[in-house]
Amino acid sequence: DVKVTQSSRYLVKRTGEKVFLECVQDMDHENMFWYRQDPGLGLRLIYFSYDVKMKEKGDIPEGYSVSREKKERFSLILESASTNQTSMYLCASSSPGGRGRTDTQYFGPGTRLTVL
Amino acid sequence: GESVGLHLPTLSVQEGDNSIINCAYSNSASDYFIWYKQESGKGPQFIIDIRSNMDKRQGQRVTVLLNKTVKHLSLQIAATQPGDSAVYFCAGSGTSGSRLTFGEGTQLTVNP
Numbered sequence: 430d431v432k433v434t435q436s437s438r439y440l441v442k443r444t445g446e447k448v449f450l451e452c453v454q455d456m457d458h459e460n461m462f463w464y465r466q467d468p469g470l471g472l473r474l475i476y477f478s479y480d481v482k483m484k485e486k487g488d489i490p491e492g493y494s495v496s497r498e499k500k501e502r503f504s505l506i507l508e509s510a511s512t513n514q515t516s517m518y519l520c521a522s523s524s525p526g527g528r529g530r531t532d533t534q535y536f537g538p539g540t541r542l543t544v545l
Numbered sequence: 546g547e548s549v550g551l552h553l554p555t556l557s558v559q560e561g562d563n564s565i566i567n568c569a570y571s572n573s574a575s576d577y578f579i580w581y582k583q584e585s586g587k588g589p590q591f592i593i594d595i596r597s598n599m600d601k602r603q604g605q606r607v608t609v610l611l612n613k614t615v616k617h618l619s620l621q622i623a624a625t626q627p628g629d630s631a632v633y634f635c636a637g638s639g640t641s642g643s644r645l646t647f648g649e650g651t652q653l654t655v656n657p
Contacts, residue, residue, distance in 0.1 A: 471649040536588035
């Protein structure tokens with residue numbers, strides 16, 4: 430079974446703090462994704478990565494950065510946390526699918542971040 | 546751009562009944578669709594998927610139907626149980642690579 434783990438289930442930070450959210454997958458997947466989930470807005474893609482040291486902006490990258498130094502680990506960084514970044518953050522991974530095909534994304538349990 | 550949406554934000558059924566959750570998509574080039582189940586406080590859990598070369602796929606108590614003509618897919622849950630209570634949302638492949646576009650979700654409530 431695919432396992433995607435996230436470093437924290439709940440996190441409380443103060444405005445202006447630097448926040449690191451870590452995600453690790455154990456299925457040797459090339460693709461990894463960071464989403465945020467808010468009521469009424471569904472899942473929105475922040476950043477994704479197709480390979481080590483590679484990153485692509487998603488739909489809402491402002492205020493975030495990412496790091497992928499190892500294949501199994503994808504980190505989301507909030508350089509200076511703000512209250513509007515209070516949300517549920519979800520990490521996912523998938524295999525490349527081959528020939529441009531999309532494959533199943535498997536999700537971690539989520540990190541509920543509150544910025545005060 | 547691509548959009549994926551669900552028809553109803555909430556659905557309430559009696560235990561033992563069959564449930565049908567619907568989803569519409571806009572991108573006729575989408576070739577892959579997934580249904581996820583998300584319980585409160587947890588991450589989305591894969592239920593079943595289907596590629597565009599099929600119109601029906603069955604799993605354990607679940608069936609996904611894909612109608613490419615009207616760009617509609619549905620999730621059918623047979624003999625719905627209290628443990629099926631959750632938010633269900635569909636996702637479809639987008640216009641680039643491995644990205645998925647997600648619908649907002651239908652809250653399924655199963656009444657005993």
